Amino acid sequence: MFKNIFTNSFGILFSRILGFARDLLTASVLGANVYSDIFFIAFKLPNLFRRIFAEGAFTQAFIPAFTRSKNKAVFSIHIFSTFFLVIALLTLAVNLFPEAATVAIAVGFEKETITLAAPYVAINFFYLPLIFAVTFLSTFLQYRHHFATTAFATGLLNIALIAALLLSKEESDATIVTYLSYGVVAGGLLQLFVHLAAVKRLGLNRLLFGGVKYFKVKALRIKEETRNFNRQFFPAIWGNSTAQFSAFLDTWLASFLATGVISYMYYSNRIFQLPLALFAIATSIALFPRVSRYLKNGKHTEALAYMHKAFWFLAFILTFSTLGGFVLGEEITWLLFERGAFSREDTLNTSAILQMYMLGxxxxxxxxxxxxxxxxxxxxxxxxxxxxxxxxxxxxFSLLLITPLGGVGLALASTISGFIGFFATARTFSRQEFLAIISLKKTVILLLSSAVFTLFLLFAKELIHAYI
Structure with missing residues (x-):
């Protein structure tokens, strides 16, 4: 289990380091202004779908159905062709009516800003069909317990965006955003290429070709399987994407606030997403195929044993990450972003929002x-x-807190909803199942170690301020 977790984590860490380099360069070149807001809005919707598809939601609906299918190749091609067609039509609609799509993402923007943002929204949306194809191919790799390609491939998007920033850094803000938008599409193409290469290397391309070859002959055999998948898919997507929809809601509401708030929320959420992706998402992706197979084969005890290990691994590492991000929020933001066009005021505004995100x-x-x-x-x-x-x-809570607290209130509302979601999910377990995961001894150790770590962080904070 931990080998796959660390493979995912290392790949995600590689990608996020590049992502922070990208964000550092973006903050330095664009700062926090109307054009940075425009780019983050333009990339928001395709990036939302990327997180929904790529960070487990699609996989967690597809793999159980794929595992149970008696005609795996034909079933896979049918699912891919159906979804790709819908996404391609959606992309076409956005490119035909980019201003309407921009209003849907940032209804609080003024008309002039919407007109400026619309062409960039249209360009960025071409990333969506590419990343769906990548996600579809990654499910085959995960089914074969191959995680490295998908984990590292996201870094290619960041490399493309860094290249776009370096090529355009002396240009106008509008030109920089244009380069960034085309960089998003280039990153999607690079990710698709490496996934195709990995699928071919593992011999999985024969499965895909077989699905195309025998689709007409065996299409009727997968009718019931497809019906079952469709019944499970949309609840799965909705159920697994609360954090992504919450972040999208934050941006949507932030468009009503002062210029720069969207950028503050973007930068702070990027820091928040690092430990979430590095540990929680990496763990769930690595664990899911194995737990699914255990439960399918009636090995309930073995599945719970894996859940127990993963739960406490995350409990410790996420608690320490939360404390670090909250206590050193200002210092982390200063270190990463405060240079060039990103001012001291931007650092203080971003770190205040970051602290509220980290609590969740x-x-x-x-x-x-x-x-x-x-x-x-x-x-x-x-x-x-x-x-x-x-x-x-x-x-x-967003509606209650946005007026008195602004962007900080939106981040706090997201955190409150995270606690509600966790307790609601925990209640779905039976008493016996949950007790198999919870450990009183480990809870006490976690509390004591957290107190010690907090003292260490406070000392480190004082030390940092003494030398800067």
């Missing part, structure tokens, strides 16, 4: 793991109901 790291991360259990047991509808409760909580 533990519940969001543990909930990601617990949802895995529901998906492996094909209880997607339960997960969807929990997601609805969580998102409803987020909307309620």
């Amino acid at each position: 790291l533990l519940p969001f991360g543990l909930n990601k793991l617990l949802l895995l259990w529901l998906f492996a047991r094909q209880q997607q509808m339960k997960a969807a109901k929990i997601a609805t409760l969580t998102l409803g909580t987020n909307i309620l």
